[in-house]
Amino acid sequence: xxxxxxxxxxxxxxxxxxxxxxxxxxxxxxxxxxxxxxxxxxxxxxxxxxxxxxxxxxxxxxxxxxxxxxxxxxxxxxxxxxxxxxxxxxxxxxxxxxxxxxxxxxxxxxxxxxxxxxxxxxxxxxxxxxxxxxxxxxxxxxxxxxxxxxxxxxxxxxxxxxxxxxxxxxxxxxxxxxxxxxxxxxxxxxxxxxxxxxxxxxxxxxxxxxxxxxxxxxxxxxxxxxxxxxxxxxxxxxxxxxxxxxxxxxxxxxxxxxxxxxxxxxxxxxxxxxxxxxxxxxxxxxxxxxxxxxxxxxxxxxxxxxxxxxxxxxxxxxxxxxxxxxxxxxxxxxxxxxxxxxxxxxxxxxxxxxxxxxxxxxxxxxxxxxxxxxxxxxxxx
Amino acid sequence: xxxxxxxxxxxxxxxxxxxxxxxxxxxxxxxxxxxxxxxxxxxxxxxxxxxxxxxxxxxxxxxxxxxxxxxxxxxxxxxxxxxxxxxxxxxxxxxxxxxxxxxxxxxxxxxxxxxxxxxxxxxxxxxxxxxxxxxxxxxxxxxxxxxxxxxxxxxxxxxxxxxxxxxxxxxxxxxxxxxxxxxxxxxxxxxxxxxxxxxxxxxxxxxxxxxxxxxxxxxxxxxxxxxxxxxxxxxxxxxxxxxxxxxxxxxxxxxxxxxxxxxxxxxxxx
Numbered sequence: 001x002x003x004x005x006x007x008x009x010x011x012x013x014x015x016x017x018x019x020x021x022x023x024x025x026x027x028x029x030x031x032x033x034x035x036x037x038x039x040x041x042x043x044x045x046x047x048x049x050x051x052x053x054x055x056x057x058x059x060x061x062x063x064x065x066x067x068x069x070x071x072x073x074x075x076x077x078x079x080x081x082x083x084x085x086x087x088x089x090x091x092x093x094x095x096x097x098x099x100x101x102x103x104x105x106x107x108x109x110x111x112x113x114x115x116x117x118x119x120x121x122x123x124x125x126x127x128x129x130x131x132x133x134x135x136x137x138x139x140x141x142x143x144x145x146x147x148x149x150x151x152x153x154x155x156x157x158x159x160x161x162x163x164x165x166x167x168x169x170x171x172x173x174x175x176x177x178x179x180x181x182x183x184x185x186x187x188x189x190x191x192x193x194x195x196x197x198x199x200x201x202x203x204x205x206x207x208x209x210x211x212x213x214x215x216x217x218x219x220x221x222x223x224x225x226x227x228x229x230x231x232x233x234x235x236x237x238x239x240x241x242x243x244x245x246x247x248x249x250x251x252x253x254x255x256x257x258x259x260x261x262x263x264x265x266x267x268x269x270x271x272x273x274x275x276x277x278x279x280x281x282x283x284x285x286x287x288x289x290x291x292x293x294x295x296x297x298x299x300x301x302x303x304x305x306x307x308x309x310x311x312x313x314x315x316x317x318x319x320x321x322x323x324x325x326x327x328x329x330x331x332x333x334x335x336x337x338x339x340x341x342x343x344x345x346x347x348x349x350x351x352x353x354x355x356x357x358x359x360x361x362x363x364x365x366x367x368x369x370x371x372x373x374x375x376x377x378x379x380x381x
Numbered sequence: 382x383x384x385x386x387x388x389x390x391x392x393x394x395x396x397x398x399x400x401x402x403x404x405x406x407x408x409x410x411x412x413x414x415x416x417x418x419x420x421x422x423x424x425x426x427x428x429x430x431x432x433x434x435x436x437x438x439x440x441x442x443x444x445x446x447x448x449x450x451x452x453x454x455x456x457x458x459x460x461x462x463x464x465x466x467x468x469x470x471x472x473x474x475x476x477x478x479x480x481x482x483x484x485x486x487x488x489x490x491x492x493x494x495x496x497x498x499x500x501x502x503x504x505x506x507x508x509x510x511x512x513x514x515x516x517x518x519x520x521x522x523x524x525x526x527x528x529x530x531x532x533x534x535x536x537x538x539x540x541x542x543x544x545x546x547x548x549x550x551x552x553x554x555x556x557x558x559x560x561x562x563x564x565x566x567x568x569x570x571x572x573x574x575x576x577x578x579x580x581x582x583x584x585x586x587x588x589x590x591x592x593x594x595x596x597x598x599x600x601x602x603x604x605x606x607x608x609x610x611x612x613x614x615x616x617x618x619x620x621x622x623x624x625x626x627x628x629x630x631x632x633x634x635x636x637x638x639x640x641x642x643x644x645x646x647x648x649x650x651x
Contacts, residue, residue: 028463029459029462029463031458031459031462050641050645050648050649051648051649053645053649055462055463055641057458057459057462059455059458059488060484060485060488061484061485063452063455064452064458064484064485064488065455066455067448067449067452067455067456067458067459067485068455068456068458068459068462069459070448070456070459071428071455071456071457071458071459071460071461071463072459072460072462072463073459074446074459074460075459075460075463075464075467076463076464077463077464079459079463093449094449094452097448097449224426224444224446224460224467225423225424225444225464225466225467226423227423228444229422229442229443229444229445231438231439231445231446231447232445232446232447233446233447234447234448234449235447242393243439243447
């Protein structure tokens with residue numbers, strides 16, 4: 001078959017797929033700072049963005065990159081930054097700012113091991129809790145994860161859509177295996193890609209209050225330069241965006257920031273399942289580990305062991321209902337991950353003692369292979 | 382009669398600055414310079430970090446962005462790069478811009494992106510309670526230097542010049558006309574422009590350094606600043622201990638967003 005029969009099939013690295021997904025999502029601004037294993041995203045966008053009239057800038061550090069991303073988003077451009085572990089740590093203060101000021105933006109973190117500079121070129125999944133709780137203060141957050149290059153493409157688009165819809169930073173996690181593996185990606189026809197754009201004010205500048213109460217708890221921020229003169233701050237603020245000290249207003253703000261995400265879990269949370277219906281042993285796995293888990297499920301089934309997989313594509317909000325449902329059906333849950341149990345702990349909480357949870361952690365920079373999962377399942381059985 | 386009300390958010394007054402603080406004088410000079418420049422208020426964005434000076438945007442009726450400590454310049458860079466049609470003004474302090482934000486400050490000057498940075502230098506961390514800043518003079522007392530500061534200080538304007546800024550000026554709040562003029566020139570300048578504005582902090586600096594009276598601090602500014610023309614006539618000896626104000630550098634250099642635009646146009650026509 002000739003190439004023409006598959007005009008939209010390409011070989012792509014996961015990082016490149018993120019960059020291409022971002023362009024398809026309408027991303028027109030990228031600010032970043034080089035760091036392995038995420039740098040290919042910046043490299044790709046440094047050439048691709050100017051070609052579509054977008055803006056690329058390499059900032060002096062990770063903190064600056066996050067700040068510039070937020071500034072650009074406030075002018076109305078869909079904005080992205082990408083980084084890895086230590087860079088992600090540096091960005092945290094400004095990620096919190098984006099939560100508080102409700103500025104949509106996407107942060108891709110191609111995870112590397114830690115703590116500290118850790119393992120620049122080896123895979124890990126050690127930032128799954130940092131993604132949830134890295135920034136200070138009580139806040140909601142949306143965190144997606146990708147398992148393949150195809151996923152990296154689609155999840156980047158979804159990250160932008162969720163950011164624009166809920167006016168919030170959205171984090172996409174890849175592990176080094178996903179970021180650096182070159183594999184097949186089917187590029188959908190652009191006309192079939194659903195895109196979400198943030199709401200625009202429908203009132204006059206005089207009547208406009210950026211953080212006014214809305215039915216869906218989501219504010220409407222006008223793009224800078226469009227005649228709506230307003231204030232944005234990281235301090236607790238009232239509906240006009242100015243700092244407040246009133247305790248009840250502060251509480252109302254913090255609760256709203258949480259509510260706008262938590263009350264929309266049904267819209268945000270997404271999972272993939274494999275052979276879960278009649279499973280006696282459940283596996284909870286994400287990122288590249290989910291691919292090993294798929295293989296493990298197939299092998300176990302071939303040997304007559306009833307195993308199923310729950311693979312979240314959204315890590316936060318955590319799919320606790322789905323985990324509980326699985327826990328009620330199975331005898332035990334195995335959680336393989338490239339850390340010492342960061343998500344296993346969440347699974348255990350969500351399972352509410354309905355099933356025993358077994359951790360399978362690995363922190364030596366090696367991937368978790370199907371054999372390991374099969375062995376663990378057999379031990380559990 | 383100048384109508385300040387057009388430019389301010391009347392509902393946010395009275396302001397939070399202490400009696401005798403110079404920040405209100407800068408606010409007034411800035412508003413007058415904005416008016417004189419003829420800029421559209423819809424197309425102006427003011428970005429600040431954290432500290433006393435950084436509360437300025439709350440009082441000016443344009444798009445305003447109050448960011449995290451030291452990070453005003455990166456946020457402003459994002460705004461300007463994303464939409465170069467916007468006039469972007471950064472308001473920051475000595476601690477905000479040259480301690481926690483020092484890296485951003487020098488790189489924005491090097492990049493020569495079109496931002497107008499007004500740096501209020503009051504030699505101290507005012508809002509946080511009088512701790513040492515990179516400009517606290519040697520020997521001065523601060524809440525973190527009770528026995529007198531032993532660290533040498535930054536020459537902020539010199540730093541910006543060395544890093545590559547297009548326009549650098551120094552002004553003070555005693556000489557208000559000159560201050561207004563320097564801000565106006567900075568607003569007009571294409572490229573990274575800095576106006577370092579010396580402004581008194583009687584509460585956090587003066588009180589600890591036998592200058593609690595705002596009048597004394599203003600008199601100190603009057604007696605120790607020398608504007609450019611007069612500076613040239615001073616002997617080396619007379620310059621000792623004095624601070625030069627006025628334009629320190631004014632160069633025409635390629636500006637970042639314009640260079641980016643040129644690059645983009647070239648790429649897209651190939």
